[in-house]
Amino acid sequence: MIRQPQLEVKFRTDETGRYGDFGGRYVPETMMHALLELEQGFKEAITDPAFLNDYHKILHDYSGRPTPVTYCRRLSEAVGGAQIYLKREDLNHTGAHKINNAVGQALLAKRMGKKKLIAETGAGQHGVATATIAAYFGMPCKIFMGAVDVERQALNVFRMKLLGAEVVPVSSGNGTLKDAVNEVLRYWAAHIEDTAYIDGSAVGPHPYPMIVRDFQRIIGDEAREQILQQTGKLPDAAVACVGGGSNSIGLFTAFLDDPVQLYGAEAGGKGTDSGQHAATLTKGSVGIVHGMKTYLLQDASGQITEPYSISAGLDYPGIGPEHAYLFKTGRAIYQAITDDEALDALVRLSKLEGILPALESAHGLALAMKIAAKMKSAQSVLVCLSGRGDKDVRTVLHALKKDNSEGSDAQ
Amino acid sequence: MNRFEQYVQRDHDMLFIPFIVAGDPNEEATVDLALTMQASGARALELGIPYSDPLADGPVIQRASKRALAGGMTLRRAMRLVETMRQKGLNIPVVIFTYANPLLQLGLDTFFHEAAANGIDGLLVPDIPYEESHSLAQRCAQENICLISLVAPTTSDERLAKICASAQGFIYCVSSLGVTGVRKKFHPDIFPFLERVRRASSLPIAVGFGISSREQIVELKGVADGFIVGSAIVSEIEKRADPLKIAASRAATLDEIKQALLKKFGTQAETAVPTHHA
Numbered sequence: 001m002i003r004q005p006q007l008e009v010k011f012r013t014d015e016t017g018r019y020g021d022f023g024g025r026y027v028p029e030t031m032m033h034a035l036l037e038l039e040q041g042f043k044e045a046i047t048d049p050a051f052l053n054d055y056h057k058i059l060h061d062y063s064g065r066p067t068p069v070t071y072c073r074r075l076s077e078a079v080g081g082a083q084i085y086l087k088r089e090d091l092n093h094t095g096a097h098k099i100n101n102a103v104g105q106a107l108l109a110k111r112m113g114k115k116k117l118i119a120e121t122g123a124g125q126h127g128v129a130t131a132t133i134a135a136y137f138g139m140p141c142k143i144f145m146g147a148v149d150v151e152r153q154a155l156n157v158f159r160m161k162l163l164g165a166e167v168v169p170v171s172s173g174n175g176t177l178k179d180a181v182n183e184v185l186r187y188w189a190a191h192i193e194d195t196a197y198i199d200g201s202a203v204g205p206h207p208y209p210m211i212v213r214d215f216q217r218i219i220g221d222e223a224r225e226q227i228l229q230q231t232g233k234l235p236d237a238a239v240a241c242v243g244g245g246s247n248s249i250g251l252f253t254a255f256l257d258d259p260v261q262l263y264g265a266e267a268g269g270k271g272t273d274s275g276q277h278a279a280t281l282t283k284g285s286v287g288i289v290h291g292m293k294t295y296l297l298q299d300a301s302g303q304i305t306e307p308y309s310i311s312a313g314l315d316y317p318g319i320g321p322e323h324a325y326l327f328k329t330g331r332a333i334y335q336a337i338t339d340d341e342a343l344d345a346l347v348r349l350s351k352l353e354g355i356l357p358a359l360e361s362a363h364g365l366a367l368a369m370k371i372a373a374k375m376k377s378a379q380s381v382l383v384c385l386s387g388r389g390d391k392d393v394r395t396v397l398h399a400l401k402k403d404n405s406e407g408s409d410a411q
Numbered sequence: 412m413n414r415f416e417q418y419v420q421r422d423h424d425m426l427f428i429p430f431i432v433a434g435d436p437n438e439e440a441t442v443d444l445a446l447t448m449q450a451s452g453a454r455a456l457e458l459g460i461p462y463s464d465p466l467a468d469g470p471v472i473q474r475a476s477k478r479a480l481a482g483g484m485t486l487r488r489a490m491r492l493v494e495t496m497r498q499k500g501l502n503i504p505v506v507i508f509t510y511a512n513p514l515l516q517l518g519l520d521t522f523f524h525e526a527a528a529n530g531i532d533g534l535l536v537p538d539i540p541y542e543e544s545h546s547l548a549q550r551c552a553q554e555n556i557c558l559i560s561l562v563a564p565t566t567s568d569e570r571l572a573k574i575c576a577s578a579q580g581f582i583y584c585v586s587s588l589g590v591t592g593v594r595k596k597f598h599p600d601i602f603p604f605l606e607r608v609r610r611a612s613s614l615p616i617a618v619g620f621g622i623s624s625r626e627q628i629v630e631l632k633g634v635a636d637g638f639i640v641g642s643a644i645v646s647e648i649e650k651r652a653d654p655l656k657i658a659a660s661r662a663a664t665l666d667e668i669k670q671a672l673l674k675k676f677g678t679q680a681e682t683a684v685p686t687h688h689a
Contacts, residue, residue, distance in 0.1 A: 016542055016543070024542075024543055025540060025542060025543060026511050026538045026539060026540075026543060027466065027538055027540060028466060028467040028537045028538055028563075028585075029540050029541075029560075029561040029562060029563045029566060029585065030467070030561075030563045030565065030585055030588050030589065032540050032541075032542075032563075032565075032566070032570070033563070033565035033566065033567070034565075172473050173463065173464065173473070173477075178464060179464075182464050182465075182466055185466055186466065186467075186469075186589065186590045187589075189467075189588055189589050189590065190587075190588045190589025190590070191588075191589075192565070192588065286515075287512045287515055287516060288510075288511040288515055288538070289464060289512060290464070290466075291466070291538070298512065298516065300516065301485040301486065301487075301513060301516060301517070302462075302486070302512040302513035302515065302516030302517070303462065303463040303480065303513070304463045304464050304512070
């Protein structure tokens, strides 16, 4: 089934790319031309049925969309509250939702006559998705990755190279994701003529948060239809994890005008009072980073601080501006989930349903389980299972071993 | 008459506008470096505020920012250094070069209060482009602070006209795409670009990003009024960070830097007659 192209796309932003007070375009003048050109190109593409048809066809034929919605009978029983349903983005080609956006932006790049693709990556998932679509289209591709992450994610680095991409280690700053974002933007500013920057999350200067949302909203659009078909009604709550916030905004967008409570799970790391977390909305304050005004983790003089999470995909000091807006207006509720809570959810879903979620997605699941426990059995909770956990097996093994040894020490 | 009107004029020959990072390698050295720049012929000083995520800067200024942040430099402390520079005889206008977030966190009220109290003349925020600048520009005008605007070769005529209509002090022309840092040659597109800027504004126009040699300055004569040098100066400071930190070796080191700059660029007196060095 190829879904009908959607012609009604809501632009909830004004000309300057604002979501309330958030968003905008805080970039050097050297980047403005590229952003204005991209905005124009995107607006034309997203209302062109031929473009949308290509996008949906590739996602269908190459990535296996639509992804199913799976009812979790045993998990729901164990939690003892609302019925839990998963939107299975883990079943996409490359194992996560990132491919939806990479396909859309790469198609847009081709349409706009760009010859090369560049992207940043933290854990490597968006890098892999971009390298994948670059291989599919036969386009040269450079992936910028913090030098520390290159060390930590050796397998994904090899995977990207295998796909034909060049991995550029970034040693500026702290050598992590935020520095990779800076470096890819710097590189882009110098190579805008023939190079498209494929932004991996719903962050950055306008129009990126809008573009990423519109290429990820397929998650929510499909899920809304599927859950209506399966249960005959809308879910009572929709839940997703939030780092930059691409899978969550993709899920939320379909339900914004519905009586559905929206929940985002941010990374609570070792606890929001530990100083080691990525709980941007719970603990952060308003500022400007990576071209957008949003909530971020910073010190009193406005220097960006390094976030922490067991899940590399949530390890980001800011958050997409539309989430900042949904948070400020109260339309969505955001809660921090700790490393331990996410690990526990990962183990339970594996044992009870035979599904190994990514550590990122396990944050969303942990929050969904908390919420579901307080709800009635006639109610339902829809969770975006944004990716599969194969990539995290080593981290999980290490973390569980540590937990066990700490446990026996205590006895 | 404000300091810009006094020092940054189109009829002055090739205005030299250096950039240094506040707190690199320490506060005392920054004050003395500012005075050294003035003694080397600077007609304005850009005082860079270190930032953790400097989007427009190349590796040299990134490293300087890291050194300065390690020493605890902040926007407020940097602004207070200017008062010390003034007491020691700095007369040229000082432009605070800061990314948007440190400014936002300090707060505009505090910023303008400190600017007035410490003899600061201008503000340049590289990540606030024209579209985001309106309320800041209004406030700067009220407070008598020149908000310096960046324009790039990719800036369209339409944007250029809008930017130049509200520009103050001088127009900062980015020589090439990408980030700050030393480049050997100008892109040939720079000359038609500078002509476009000249038509759009009556303010002095200064070229920055990648200025590293006397040859480049000679090329700019007649098409621009001045040049901004950042990375090439900051790398001279980087080479001498240790002796600059210590009072006993500072004066001799500053003299070395002055000589190095003289060799690289000539001061304004020498660039006026470049043929003497040909």
